[in-house]
Amino acid sequence: MKRVVALVVSLMAAGAQAASPSSGGEAEGARLFKARCEKCHLARPPGGDDLLSLEEVEGPDLSFAGSRLRPEWVESWLTAPARIRPAGWLPYRYVVPTEAGDRVDVARLPAHPPLSPEEARKASAYLATLKREPNPHPLVEPNPSIRAQVHFSKLLPCGGCHQAAPGQGGMSGPELHTSGARLDAEWMGAFLSEPGYWQQGLMPRTDARADQLAAIVQFLLRPREEAATPARATVEVLPLVAIAPVPKPKGRAEHLYRLLCSQCHGVLGNGRGINARSLFVAPRNHRSSQEMSGLTRDSVITAIRSGGSAVGKSTLMPPWGSVLGRADIELLAEHVLTLSGESASPGDRRP
Incomplete structure (x- = not known):
């Protein structure tokens, strides 16, 4: 059998869409979106190329919602919203550093307002028009010998940020245990191949092979009982006592660290981020001289650009080279090397 086939065909049985919701209402939905949704969401790609512009918005980009989301799911979800992101949009906003590590302050997580059934129908009809042509990407059959769950949780960075089952996995990204009901199969394959084509910043491109990505898509689209209902993301509710105030960023490096690194390495840089408990290899404590003493400036740059495996460390450390430019x-890297309280020379940066 030829290896190169249409991914959407090979996955259709697992991810077939249900009948689309009531047609019509796009114009009314556009007006509703402008009045009720634009405060938090964009219906157009964000302007500019600066990653930190993400901090200026209050919710995810919906400019390609029609390519990504199943309209019938959108219509149902809008009438009874349930949290998709366990730690909210840009989790650092809601994190408290505690003795037990970083925890999400559930009381601070904003709730999505519900719409009436008629409003939801109109909004869904409008969002379904917001589409983008898929990026070119390899289309292959899922390899049945690939253990997709192992790849998702241990061999690739996916499980560090996302949950493929309730309460199992990271908290900083959207949960994926209801992705079969929520997400379009063709879009998933295209997105995993080149996340940067679709959105700015938060999802890095991995070095996974096309057949590995196809297997992961099939794994996430598999029928599950809970997929028929909206997501109920798992967030632990505990009294939170901060061990220290979270420092406000003073420059670009601190903003980048907070946006990308703190989810695993902690808002204090102590290796105890909200995802740390789900990782089978503990994130490095950037404030520890002992843990940082063997690192050079070049090795830190390589790890940030190409991921942990590039420096002989955990594959759960994602490669940020597709998100960040060289500068x-x-x-x-310079910022990471100063967190332990020591500095280094430009040629051989050692804390």
């Missing part, structure tokens, strides 16, 4: 990677 930002070097700037971030």
Whole structure:
């Protein structure tokens, strides 16, 4: 059998869409979106190329919602919103550093307002028009010998940020245990191949092979009982006592660290971020001289650009080279090397 086939065909049985919701209402939905949704969401791609512009918005980009989301799911979800992102949009906003590590302050997580059934129908009809042509990407059959769950949780960075089952996995990204009901199969394959084509910043491109990505898509689209209902993301509710105030960023490097690194390495840089408990390899404590003493400036740059495996460390450390340019990677590396309280020379940066 030929290896190169249409991914959407090979996955259709697992991810077939249900009948589309009531047609019509796009114009009314556009007006509703402008009045009720634009405060938090964009219906157009964000302007500019600066990653930090993400901090200026209050919710995810919906400019390609029609390519990504199943309209019938959108219509149902809008009438009874349930949290998709366990730690909210830009999790650092809601994190408290505690003795037990970083925790999400559930009381601070904003709730999505519900719409009436008629409003939801109109909004869904409008969002379904917001489409983008898929990026060119390899289309292959999922390899049945690939253990997709193992790849998702241990061999690739996916499980560090996302949950493929309730309460199992990271908290900083959208949960994926209801992705079969929520997400379009063709879009998933295209997105995993080149996340940067679709959105700015938060999802890096991995070095996974096309057949590995196809297997992961099939794994996420598999029928599950809970997929028929809206997501109920798992967030632990505990009294939170901060061990220290979270420092406000003073420059670009601190903003980048907070946006990208703190989810695993902690808002204090102590290796105890909200995702740390789900990782089978503990994130490095950037404030520890002992843990940082063996690192050079070049090795930190390589790890940031190409991921942990590039320096003989955990594959759960994602490669940020598809997200950050060279100048930002070097700037971030300099910042990481100062967190332990020591500095280093430009040629051989050792804390």
